[in-house]
Amino acid sequence: xxxxxxxxxxxxxxxxxxxxxxxxxxxxxxxxxxxxxxxxxxxxxxxxxxxxxxxxxxxxxxxxxxxxxxxxxxxxxxxxxxxxxxxxxxxxxxxxxxxxxxxxxxxxxxxxxxxxxxxxxxxxxxxxxxxxxxxxxxxxxxxxxxxxxxxxxxxxxxxxxxxxxxxxxxxxxxxxxxxxxxxxxxxxxxxxxxxxxxxxxxxxxxxxxxxxxxxxxxxxxxxxx
Numbered sequence: 001x002x003x004x005x006x007x008x009x010x011x012x013x014x015x016x017x018x019x020x021x022x023x024x025x026x027x028x029x030x031x032x033x034x035x036x037x038x039x040x041x042x043x044x045x046x047x048x049x050x051x052x053x054x055x056x057x058x059x060x061x062x063x064x065x066x067x068x069x070x071x072x073x074x075x076x077x078x079x080x081x082x083x084x085x086x087x088x089x090x091x092x093x094x095x096x097x098x099x100x101x102x103x104x105x106x107x108x109x110x111x112x113x114x115x116x117x118x119x120x121x122x123x124x125x126x127x128x129x130x131x132x133x134x135x136x137x138x139x140x141x142x143x144x145x146x147x148x149x150x151x152x153x154x155x156x157x158x159x160x161x162x163x164x165x166x167x168x169x170x171x172x173x174x175x176x177x178x179x180x181x182x183x184x185x186x187x188x189x190x191x192x193x194x195x196x197x198x199x200x201x202x203x204x205x206x207x208x209x210x211x212x213x214x215x216x217x218x219x220x221x222x223x224x225x
Contacts, residue, residue, distance in 0.1 A: 004087070004091060005058040005060070005087070006051065006054050006055055006058060006060070006087075008047070008051055008054075009041050009042070010041055010042065010043060010047055010048065010051050011051045011054065011055055011060075012088060012091055012092065012095075013028075013032055013037060013041050013043075014028055014048070014051055014052060014055060014061070015055070015060065015061070015080060015084055015085075015087065015088035015091075016088065017031055017032070018061055018078060018079060018080035018084070019080055019085065019088060022064045022065075022077050022078060022079040023077065023078065024067070024075040024076055024077045024078070025045075025048055025049065025052060025076075025078075026075075028048065029043060029045060029048060035154070036155075036158065039157070039158065039161065040157045040161070052078060055084065056078070058083075059081060059083050059084075060080070060081060060083055060084035060087050061078045061079065061080055061081060061084050062078065062079055062081055063076055063077070063078060063079075064077045064078060064079035065077045106128075106168065106172075114190055114193070117194040117198075118179060118187065118190050118191055118194065121179065122176055122179045122180055125172050125173075125175060125176035125179070126173075126176045128172050129169055129172045129173040129176060132165055132168060132169035132172065133169055135165060136162065136165050136166060136169060139158070139161075139162050139165070140162070193206065196209075
C-alpha cells in the first residue's frame with residue numbers, strides 16, 4: 001500500500017464525517033457511535049483530537065468556524081478540503097481493493113501453541129470457541145427488532161465481522177476436537193516433548209538428545225525446520 005500522510009483509520013472516519021458536512025469533534029464521535037463504527041474503528045476522544053490536528057496540518061481539513069453558546073467553551077467546526085476529499089477517496093479505494101497483511105493475536109498464539117502442553121492448549125481452545133459462540137449469538141440477537149429494518153448497505157462491516165467470527169469459531173472448535181481425538185498431525189511429537197519437559201528436562205537438553213539421535217524423528221524435524 002502507498003504511504004499516506006495520515007495512516008490511523010480514525011482519520012478516514014473523520015474525513016468521512018466531514019465529507020457529509022462540517023462538524024465539531026463531539027459531533028463526529030456521536031455520529032460514529034450512533035452508527036456502530038466503534039466495532040470497526042478504535043475510537044477515543046484523546047486520539048480524535050490528535051488525528052484532527054494531524055489532518056489539519058496536512059491540509060486535509062480546515063477550521064470552518066468557531067461557535068459559542070452562552071458560557072460554554074468555544075466549539076471549533078471543521079470542514080474537509082478538496083485535498084481531503086481526494087485523500088479519503090483514494091484511501092478508501094485502496095482499503096477495499098488491496099488485501100493487506102494483518103497480524104491478529106490469535107494467529108500469533110496458534111503459531112506458538114506447541115509451547116503449551118496439548119491438554120492445556122485444548123482447554124484454552126474450547127474456552128475460546130465458547131466465547132466466540134457467545135459473541136456470535138449476541139450479535140445475531142442485535143440484528144432483530146429495529147436493527148432488522150436497517151438496510152444491509154449500512155451494516156456490511158457488521159456482517160463481515162460476523163462471518164469472520166463464525167469462521168474462526170468453526171476452525172477453533174474443529175481444531176480442539178481434532179486435538180481431543182489425537183487426529184492433528186504431529187500430536188505424538190507434541191505430547192512427547194511435553195512429557196520430557198514434565199520430567200524436568202530443559203529444552204537445551206532435549207535439543208542435545210535430538211542432535212545425538214536419541215529422540216523421535218518428528219521432534220528432530222521440528223527443531224531443524
